Amino acid sequence: MLNGKSILITGATGSFGKAFVDTVFKRYPDVKRLVVFSRDELKQYEMSQRWSERDYQAIRYFLGDVRDASRIKRALEGIDTVIHAAALKQVPAAEYNPFECIKTNILGAQNVIEACMDHQVERVVALSTDKAAAPINLYGATKLCSDKLFIAANNIRGTRATKYSVVRYGNVMCSRGSVIPFFQQRRASGVLPITDPNMTRFNISLQDGVEMVLWALENALGGEIFVPKIPSYRIADVAEAVAPNCRQEIVGIRPGEKIHEEMITESDSYQTVDLGRYFAILPSGGHYTMDQYCESTGAKRVEPGFAYNSGTNSDFLSVEQLRRLIEEQVPN
Structure with a gap:
């Protein structure tokens, strides 16, 4: 699928980007070009120690920020596939610095969309988050706006072949800043801070996130928000799994946090279909109807009022x- 293709990944020095690059080189040895686009020169240097331009002739390291429209346009010359992973995603930081989050997550998204359209990129997949469904914090609200921008881009592409779609999934198990590495760092103290013992979250492995993006690149018709069927976990169970001998101290939820996360709301159910491994929230008023989509893909409509919530999920991970x-995926 990606052999002979030129790919650009925004925010490529993050956890997802590195896992995606690793998978592409293992699975598609004849990829034409793989552009790492990010604003952090140190992270690019560190990444180049593993994937050097000498040993991996397809890779390129391109310094730039998605806020800079002219830079992203320059980077996209000759590119036919784009993965948009760049974002400011720390909830407390976004609450304290709202417009900085808006500039990257919304204005940056629009810059990527317009640059892809101008260069007639074939396929674009943007990464989203469960926090974009019925958001209560600024980060989630900016990602919802980003999702809407990418989906609406399919309506203004004209005769261009560009297809824009979104993948929305839950907490990535070994990503930077996630709860498991945090608990691992704190277990030597003998006390783990727990926001709320009832709190639940969706869980996906980094590799499963990569596989989902690859699946979307191959199967998206354009305009979908894809949602994976994944298990949930309880925060208290994570603490028990990481450090069974530690005392759990309840500290209360942070501003902008939910007790449970959603990926599909009841309101979304009327535009949602079941694809087997994934759900897809379809655009209203897109270039296909729900019936046409189901006929083309074999999808089935979900029941009206269906919701996908980490607290009511039928699949929970045990301790x-x-x-x-954790032993398999997260280094101690």
Whole structure:
């Protein structure tokens, strides 16, 4: 699928970007070009120690910020596939610095959309988050806006072949800033801070996130928000799995946090279909109807009022399952 293609990943020095690059080089050895686009020169240097331009002739390191429209346009010359992973995603930082988050997550998204359209990029997949569904914090609100921009881009592409779609998934198990590495760092103290013992979150592995993006690149018709079927976990169970001998101290939820996360709301259900491994929230008033989409893909409509919530999910990870996954995926 990606052999002979030229790919650009925004925010490529993050956890997802590095896992995506690793997978592409292992699976598609004849990829034509793979552009790492990010604003952090140190992270690019560190990444180049693993994937050097000498050993991996397809890779390119391109310094730039999605806020800079002219820079992203320059980077997209000759590119036919784009993965948009750049974002400011720390909830407390976004609450304290709202317009900085807006400039990257919304204005930056629009810059990527317009540059892809101008260069007639074939396929664009943007990464979203469960916090974009019924958002209560600024980060989630900016990602919802970003999702809307990418989906609406399909309406203004004219005769261009560009297809824009979005993947929305939950907490990535070994990503930077996630709860498991935090608990690992704190367990030597003997006390783990727990926001709320009832709190739940969706869980996805980094590789499963990569696989989902690759699947979307191959199968998207344009305009979908894809949602994976993944398990949930309880924060208290994660603490038990990481450090069973530590005392759990309840500290209360932070501003902008939910007890449970959603990826599909009841309001979304009327535009949602089941694709087997994934759900897809379809655009209203897009270039296909729901019936046409179902006929083309074999999808089935979900029941009206359906919602996908981490607290009511039918699939929960046990403490032992969490412990096993942590051992496999998260370095101590």
